[in-house]
Amino acid sequence: MKNHSGHDMAGHNGHGGARPGGLSVSENGYTLEFDSTIFSAGAQTVTFRVTGPDGRPVTEYTPEHEKELHLIAVRRDTAGFQHVHPVMDEKGTWSTVVTLEPGDWRFFADIHPAGHDGTMTLGIDASVAGPYDPRPIPEATGIARIGEYTVALGGELLPGEASELTLTVSRNGRPVTDLQPYLGAYGHLVALRVGDLGYLHVHPEGAPGDGSTEPGPEVTFMAAAPSGGTYRFYLDFQHNDVVRTAEFTVRTTAVPRPDTAPGTAPGHTNHHHAHH
Known part of the structure; x- marks a missing residue:
């Protein structure tokens, strides 16, 4: 699985723990x-x-x-x-x-x-400059609302391993099936690790015009967390010529999956390299 930068996120910095970008000037x-x-x-x-x-x-x-x-x-x-x-x-x-x-x-x-x-x-x-009123990290609910739009997040973010995440867009309770391409995709996702704002920049599976990717309501991403912890997701999507941003809080723990062999770093399972 590759991030926006073209790197293999789950193996970019060694064994299953990709170092996120943006930590250095x-x-x-x-x-x-x-x-x-x-x-x-x-x-x-x-x-x-x-x-x-x-x-x-x-x-x-x-x-x-x-x-x-x-x-x-x-x-x-x-x-x-x-x-x-x-x-x-x-x-x-x-x-x-x-x-x-x-x-x-x-x-x-x-x-x-x-x-x-x-x-x-x-x-x-x-x-x-100015009086600063920091806000608490929102709870992890899996649902984001932006005006008439609701975006539901499905799937599990796993540390050190590529996993599938699906974001489903609806408007006034009805599925949105005519999303417009934005930056060459039907959705654009940025993930930031809470604590140091380590930056993961991912794009969905498929692309507009490839003959198989539908313009909604579902947009599917492959993502891998470099570590356990809390992440903030920001999904940009375009509909009716307006780009909107849905925000989510996602939590993951650094616990190896049951199918990970003893002594093998998370992310080195056979299906880890199946998505690029």
């Missing part, structure tokens, strides 16, 4: 640099660049899921999630507008620099 010689990491509350313009191993801003990228750069903003308490697509000028400086509440934030840049073997996710902290 620099990787493989590439560094995320913001012009400022201190902001006022409200709609704010953020400007930044990615410098390469030569110290210069990167100006050429390989598009991934229809965009050269995906920027995710989320407060450290997992509130305020935003997925935006900045615009780059000729000098390699990116800019976009995000809406920020007071508190500590984390920004993630998901990129594939041209000429680099594969993609990466870089992360950086920022602070937003």
Whole structure:
């Protein structure tokens, strides 16, 4: 199973415990640099660049899921999630507008620099001035409601092992069967590990126009947790020309499955490599 970056998530960092992305501001010689990491509350313009191993801003990228750069903003308490697509000028400086509440934030840049073997996710902290009222992590219910829409999460997130998750979209109690493609898929899922905001970026099985993937109501993903713990899921889906985000809290424990042989790392079962 591969994440957005094209890595085998369950084996990316050794035996069954994929190291999530976004934990470092620099990787493989590439560094995320913001012009400022201190902001006022409200709609704010953020400007930044990615410098390469030569110290210069990167100006050429390989598009991934229809965009050269995906920027995710989320407060450290997992509130305020935003997925935006900045615009780059000729000098390699990116800019976009995000809406920020007071508190500590984390920004993630998901990129594939041209000429680099594969993609990466870089992360950086920022602070937003003002009285901060942190919110508790919502309970794990498996149901998210966004206006007239309800999204149900089915399946089990397993540590170190690829497992199938199904998100079912309905509107006013009726299944939605005409989801619109968004970033080349019928759904776009970001998962963050609570505690350090380790970043997993996954996409659904199949693709629009492949002859077999239906435009709803179900969107199926393969996902693997790098460890036990609590995760926050953010599902972006598009319907009636509007992108909406459904949020979930998902818990998993680092307990080997019964079919895992003694002495074998979780995730190294025979069916582990069946989905890519």
